[in-house]
Amino acid sequence: MVQVAQKVVGQVLALRPGETVCILRDGEDSGPFAATISQVALMAGAEPVSLIIVAQTVGGQELPDPVAGAFIRSSAIINLARWPIVHSRAVSAALGAGARSCNLRGFQDGVLESPGVTTDYEVVRRNALAMDVLLEQAREVRFTTAEGSDVTMQLGGRKGKAQTGFADEPGRFSGLPDGESTVAPLEGTTQGCIVNPYIIDKIGQVDEPFRMEIKDGWIVNVDGGKQAQQLLDLFEKSDSNARRFASQFALGMNPDCRVIPNAREVSKKLGTLHVAMGDNISLGGTIQCGLHIDIVILNPTVWLDGKIVLENGNLSI
Numbered sequence: 001m002v003q004v005a006q007k008v009v010g011q012v013l014a015l016r017p018g019e020t021v022c023i024l025r026d027g028e029d030s031g032p033f034a035a036t037i038s039q040v041a042l043m044a045g046a047e048p049v050s051l052i053i054v055a056q057t058v059g060g061q062e063l064p065d066p067v068a069g070a071f072i073r074s075s076a077i078i079n080l081a082r083w084p085i086v087h088s089r090a091v092s093a094a095l096g097a098g099a100r101s102c103n104l105r106g107f108q109d110g111v112l113e114s115p116g117v118t119t120d121y122e123v124v125r126r127n128a129l130a131m132d133v134l135l136e137q138a139r140e141v142r143f144t145t146a147e148g149s150d151v152t153m154q155l156g157g158r159k160g161k162a163q164t165g166f167a168d169e170p171g172r173f174s175g176l177p178d179g180e181s182t183v184a185p186l187e188g189t190t191q192g193c194i195v196n197p198y199i200i201d202k203i204g205q206v207d208e209p210f211r212m213e214i215k216d217g218w219i220v221n222v223d224g225g226k227q228a229q230q231l232l233d234l235f236e237k238s239d240s241n242a243r244r245f246a247s248q249f250a251l252g253m254n255p256d257c258r259v260i261p262n263a264r265e266v267s268k269k270l271g272t273l274h275v276a277m278g279d280n281i282s283l284g285g286t287i288q289c290g291l292h293i294d295i296v297i298l299n300p301t302v303w304l305d306g307k308i309v310l311e312n313g314n315l316s317i
Helices: 002-012 028-043 065-072 089-096 121-137 226-237
Strands: 020-025 047-052 076-079 100-103 140-144 150-154 173-175 180-183 191-195 210-215 218-224 245-252 272-278 292-298 301-304 307-311
Touching (some): 002 028, 065 089, 089 100, 150 245, 210 226, 245 292
Parallel strands (some): 020 047, 020 076, 076 100
Antiparallel strands (some): 150 191, 180 245, 245 272, 272 292
16 A cells, blocks of 8 residues: 555655645555555645545446535545546536645555556556557547457547646546556447446456447447346436447556456557447547446457557557
């Protein structure tokens, strides 16, 4: 905990004397880690503020107004809750006001032990930013898998939002372990199908047949076993924009993250990609929704404007 706290304070957020950092958590199990981060932040001359909320049920849900008020008045935000908060209005507003955000959600599941935390983040940042440039320059992205996935989406010059392990400038967000090149595709342009992905955030590892069909940026059909039914049930409980797809396209850039049934970590693994449904405001898109769900795919082949940049999980740029 001490080593990771020092990396968060010194590398990810680069906290400076006089800055205020909000540490958000949602349970007693995160208390010791929050206390460790607070102590390291104090040693750096920053002022830590700890906030505790009732645990949410899915990523992208809105945060209580007092939390939003604290965020927008803070220099930095650290998330220790179980679900991502970067796609909430509260964090989007804070980032727009110049805050930086560090995502450490899922640390309770052994993420702090990942070699992806101690990887060479200068290399991760260099590769992620280089891929971001290619995504920004591309008009169309297509990916396929041996299982039968085949999806195309239009990018239209959208700006990349690489997560590099560094959030040391105003408006940046990152975390540990991290490393991805990501972009918000143009809404309404995604076509194709996803077959048997590795894991769906919130739902879990896919261990039964699964097929999702997408037309004009909307999920029009989901077939399969229990994971398919769980996703359909989640749609029923959410607003209609939950079926908007793809709100995000991202390529993992961290060579040391593990392929384990933890969406938080495997989505950062070099050679994987993840796409998302739901909210993408924080990524520069236009979809507002009460959830953001990642779908992680292993060993894809990816084309940008017809040129292969990832083949069966192997990077070729």
